[in-house]
Amino acid sequence: MNEISSSGAGVFFREDLTTGEVPVVTAIPHQLAVSRLTLTDFRCYRQQRLEVDVRPVVLTGPNGAGKTNLLEALSFLVPGRGLRRAKLSEITRRAADGVVAARQWAVAAKLSVGDNEIDIGTGCEIGANDNDRGRDKRVTKIDGTVVKSQAELGRYTSAQWLTPQMDRLFLEGASGRRRFVDQLIYGLDPEHAGPVAAYDHSLRSRNKLLREGNLEPQWLDSIEESMARHGIALVVRRLEVVARLQAVCRAGKGAFPGSEIAMAGQVEDWLASEPALTVEDRFRDALLTSRPSDAVIGSTSVGPHRSDFAVRHGDTGMAADICSTGEQKALLIGIVLAAARLQTEERGYTPLLLLDEITAHLDKARRVSLFELILDLGAQAWITGTEDEIFAPLGEQVQHFAINQGEFEKL
């Protein structure tokens, strides 16, 4: 008991939020934490380094100070296109007049999980080979070695995030919710990215052929075969993970309501009553039958890309999209924290939590509860806000930086 790792990683001070009592030292066995972050020509940052310990990080500053940019940089430490889903060329630093100041950019970080350290570097380089000459390309290094694909990052790191854009997640199209659920799954199962990318590739290939009026049956057969194989694999995985997540989500935690979550769609319905191999045939047949009508609309009318992530309020049973704005945010936070808890249980360490303007739409009780849950989880959360005072009760349990015009100041 009371073992504290000698390296200091995984240890932070906790203070009772309500009474402000003397801090006690709590050991957290496994926590993914950034200790150093270096940004080069990344958005508003020309060359900046930030050194932090394992405690949650609070970043405050006026609008446009560079808070979200910093969270975006951290989101590049996991596979994918980051929390803004930006193109490589959009991330480059621009001078005040909007002219590109540097085409290449880089994010480098030292991270730890318990006593293990890992160096990750990723960024945009300009290709020099015959197949990518002069084009922007993403390069990723782990411990100084260039890796074949950025998907490798998923073996070492994971992150979950919430941004103000996601406040409308339940109101907007299903594609945002599918992306959200896939992002939750990547944290639990990095291999999920394989079928998702393969299905998307084949889907876009099919749509392109149909739009061009190319209806060569054998070519479409081959593409649809690939869609069926990868599509069913990805739906099966989504269903499995969402079921595990549901078990954690159902009960509310702190001031956040529980939720009933499920994947809904045609393929999901088929899988409820038939084995995966039969559903693969059924999906392939459906694609074959829908070719003429899909050719008219220029897109594919059936498949996992039409599925939705359905959420209901655990107490009232109301569908999330008709809940109040504050309640929707509370549901979303509840799900993300549940996914983080599940991941800690399954993978043995807490993910990075990137929470942009998270306190907006939250009343005081929920704010206090959110901070308690984050500290309870023991994750290195990166929390941004415009007002310092909101974070004052957290005291030494967090490290607080002010950001202004791309410069950090420790408070």
Place this chain on the structure above:
Amino acid sequence: MTTTEIDRLIQLLSKLPGLGPRSARRAALHLIKNRESLMKPLGLAMEAAAENVQTCSTCGNLDTANPCAICTDVKRDTAKICVVEEVADLWALERTASFNGLYHILGGVLSPLDGVGPDDLTLDSLIARARGDEVTEIILATSATVDGKTTAHYITDRLEDAGVTVSALAHGIPVGGELDYLDDGTLSAAMKERRGI
């Protein structure tokens, strides 16, 4: 200041795969320093290759003879044709000395997103070859990417009534590989394709 001849050399070298402007300058300097032992022989070798190398009209291989040395080698097994994407893949297989049949170079893979369709590949000549009397097996050795696999599936479809066995290279554990480091996809493919010892 550099002269126009050197500039031209550097500019041409920098168009080679794997060479950027910096490495092109290094290569140019190295060539000039080794004028007699490297630069002139290289120039002659390039001229000779440019004059004499041609594409084999049967399989698509590069050689000074047409048909190529592989297609005309009487010691090779003409019943088997291995289908590869590019000449580099043929060379890779030849280095292993594990295959004694003939080859067929597709010239790429089907990729709607890159605008590559069946007419851009050497599919018709492959099908014509497969229908030949001697051929009994077509071995598909396209990449294990989404497009590579889709192409393999497409060829299999087209060869359905050609009266040949169609096989594909196995997916699985690399020689000397450790299980723990393999991705799920490779590992489950290896499990599915396991065989008796």
